[in-house]
Amino acid sequence: MGEDREMEFVDCYASYRPRLIWDPRVSDYLSQAYGQQHFAQISEALTRPSVYSCVRVNTLQTTTKEVIKQLTRYVLQQQNDNQSRMLKQTEFQEKSSEAGDPHCAEKADVTGTKLSRIQVGGTISAESTSEEDEGSESCGICFQHDVLDNVVMVKGKGPCSIDYTTVRGEGGVLKEVVVSRKCAEAVLRGAHVFVPGVLACSGCIEKDELVAVSVAMERSDGEGGWFVGVTRGTTLSSEHAKSQFNDEDRSGWFIGIGRAMMTRATLFREAKGVAVEMVHRAYNLPPFSGVLSGDIFLQNLPSVVATHVLDPQPGERILDMCAAPGGKTTGIATLMGDKGEVIALDRSHSKVLDIVRLAQEMKLTCIQAIKMDALKSVRVESTPDRISQDKPLGEVSNTARLTEAVAIDDIITNSTSEEPNIIEECSKKHLREESAQILAENVGGSKRDEASTISSTRPNSEATPAKKFKDDGAYASRKAARKEARKLKTELKKAAEPETPYRNGFAPQSFDRVLLDAPCSALGLRPRLFAGQETLDGLRQHANYQRRLIDQAVQLVRPNGTLVYSTCTLNPGENEGVVRYVLDTYPFVSLSPQHPQIGGPGLVGGEDVFDGATHRPWLRKGEEQLVQRFDPVGPRDTIGFFVAKFSVAAH
Numbered sequence: 001m002g003e004d005r006e007m008e009f010v011d012c013y014a015s016y017r018p019r020l021i022w023d024p025r026v027s028d029y030l031s032q033a034y035g036q037q038h039f040a041q042i043s044e045a046l047t048r049p050s051v052y053s054c055v056r057v058n059t060l061q062t063t064t065k066e067v068i069k070q071l072t073r074y075v076l077q078q079q080n081d082n083q084s085r086m087l088k089q090t091e092f093q094e095k096s097s098e099a100g101d102p103h104c105a106e107k108a109d110v111t112g113t114k115l116s117r118i119q120v121g122g123t124i125s126a127e128s129t130s131e132e133d134e135g136s137e138s139c140g141i142c143f144q145h146d147v148l149d150n151v152v153m154v155k156g157k158g159p160c161s162i163d164y165t166t167v168r169g170e171g172g173v174l175k176e177v178v179v180s181r182k183c184a185e186a187v188l189r190g191a192h193v194f195v196p197g198v199l200a201c202s203g204c205i206e207k208d209e210l211v212a213v214s215v216a217m218e219r220s221d222g223e224g225g226w227f228v229g230v231t232r233g234t235t236l237s238s239e240h241a242k243s244q245f246n247d248e249d250r251s252g253w254f255i256g257i258g259r260a261m262m263t264r265a266t267l268f269r270e271a272k273g274v275a276v277e278m279v280h281r282a283y284n285l286p287p288f289s290g291v292l293s294g295d296i297f298l299q300n301l302p303s304v305v306a307t308h309v310l311d312p313q314p315g316e317r318i319l320d321m322c323a324a325p326g327g328k329t330t331g332i333a334t335l336m337g338d339k340g341e342v343i344a345l346d347r348s349h350s351k352v353l354d355i356v357r358l359a360q361e362m363k364l365t366c367i368q369a370i371k372m373d374a375l376k377s378v379r380v381e382s383t384p385d386r387i388s389q390d391k392p393l394g395e396v397s398n399t400a401r402l403t404e405a406v407a408i409d410d411i412i413t414n415s416t417s418e419e420p421n422i423i424e425e426c427s428k429k430h431l432r433e434e435s436a437q438i439l440a441e442n443v444g445g446s447k448r449d450e451a452s453t454i455s456s457t458r459p460n461s462e463a464t465p466a467k468k469f470k471d472d473g474a475y476a477s478r479k480a481a482r483k484e485a486r487k488l489k490t491e492l493k494k495a496a497e498p499e500t501p502y503r504n505g506f507a508p509q510s511f512d513r514v515l516l517d518a519p520c521s522a523l524g525l526r527p528r529l530f531a532g533q534e535t536l537d538g539l540r541q542h543a544n545y546q547r548r549l550i551d552q553a554v555q556l557v558r559p560n561g562t563l564v565y566s567t568c569t570l571n572p573g574e575n576e577g578v579v580r581y582v583l584d585t586y587p588f589v590s591l592s593p594q595h596p597q598i599g600g601p602g603l604v605g606g607e608d609v610f611d612g613a614t615h616r617p618w619l620r621k622g623e624e625q626l627v628q629r630f631d632p633v634g635p636r637d638t639i640g641f642f643v644a645k646f647s648v649a650a651h
């Protein structure tokens, strides 16, 4: 019986073989645009991460050579750490087997002999995993990009075929953890599994035990919608799980093996933390979070190319219309030597704060991040550029203090039940004082009144509703503390926001260069495990939105200035379709050659929309070489991306 199960299990779960699901009409449309075979290759490539991580160097703080040196050391360290994890695991299995678990004995044997036999790129690698060998393999793992000298490429491994027989439990049944799609996509990029990403797991999982990690994928509800069906906390042997999963559906959706960092019970009780530390991954890429902070920025290669294509010069005035989280903004500022003015817009307040944080981390001072709807970025009335001259935007002290206050609030919001004191202390002492101070010191007269309102909500104040606090002034409940914290956070955000400059937008023709890295359907992003949610209607809506954004962008470029338009989608309607729209609508705008030219040509032709009633054209013959398209199937192994560069003549 056990033998049979094992065979079945090895057949079903031997490798990562995901199938990307599309809305059928979108699939037809893209098949027509790219050709059936090419689209099938694109679909396959999208499910994998690139094996290259691309790191942009902050050349104002360090050098490419130094980054290569540091990253090589880091990658080696990562490999050693992985090896230690494997050893630790082997020891754990051995201990379990000594304790008399026959299945663990089998596992220990398998683990001990097979962990180094991971298939790499389809061939069995050498058994040797000695430090020396790992070291020599690492030489050349980090290297300078062949065209862009401010870019370091770090080569990972994949696809790796993983031997899941090491994670069998009693009776040959797989010990496993099922994670959400978003979590799986992060794991494929090098992350561990964090608690919120876990949806289901086997009935009995102990700390330190090896588990297979798979993804709970969307499935059709038969009425044009999609559902996952697995709720957090599901036990895999339960009736609910059996009705949601069947082995055939899940074949190919296993993304690696990890070590459980907590028992099953703890895993579903906790709100945060690492749930499973990945030991083997279908794609082995080093994580970069927190590595060489401020000196490097992990960025997709085409995004770096887009900032180079913009060709920003020191002293110029540049607008980045849809800027958060600020990858391209900071790239632009760095290319300008931090000299000039880079105005970065985003419509989301919290995302604007992300830009500010990134600029501070990279020590860039020429960036002004502003919360603004780019659809309203052209000034309509003859109002002055700045509303408030005495309160310049991005006043560091103000922003830094807001960041601090928001961080305190985040501690409160994210703290676990074991940390009630943190909640109370933070809420009572810091957050309240911080809020009152920010309000009182940093904002104008009308907001001072708000400051006193907040101060007057102190626990001991007479105005305080009795039930919110205990007699000693502490919050009566966790819920009350959180509610208060959220309220304060909103008020703090509003109050610490500087007087909005450019409230009425920017004067027409007031920028040397404009970058519109437009919000899009993001169909080029990798790894992508599901694409069913994107409909033809949705794609058209994105294109319409981009047309409205680019209408604004064209008006903001000075005569003989430059406009760069980019997206991370494969949808020609959002790429070539928008370029056609610009060329046909604005006779003074023309396509410019790009440098560097790393991607391939654009698509000539068009699409029939609204069931053939309207034809939306793309590029005309001769124009295709003036844009660049990054193809996930191409030799550069990048995300799908599109860049067009326009020159705006006097008009």
Ligand SMILES: C[S@@+](CC[C@H](N)C(=O)[O-])C[C@H]1O[C@@H](n2cnc3c(N)ncnc32)[C@H](O)[C@@H]1O
Pocket (backbone or CB within 6 Å): 303, 321, 322, 323, 324, 325, 326, 327, 328, 329, 345, 346, 347, 348, 351, 372, 373, 374, 375, 517, 518, 519, 520
């Ligand atoms: C593709 S992302 C930009 C990525 C960014 N350029 C980078 O490289 O880091 C698009 C951004 O546009 C923002 N956005 C969407 N609509 C907007 C609008 N009307 N005005 C300003 N920002 C907008 C979104 O909040 C999102 O952060």
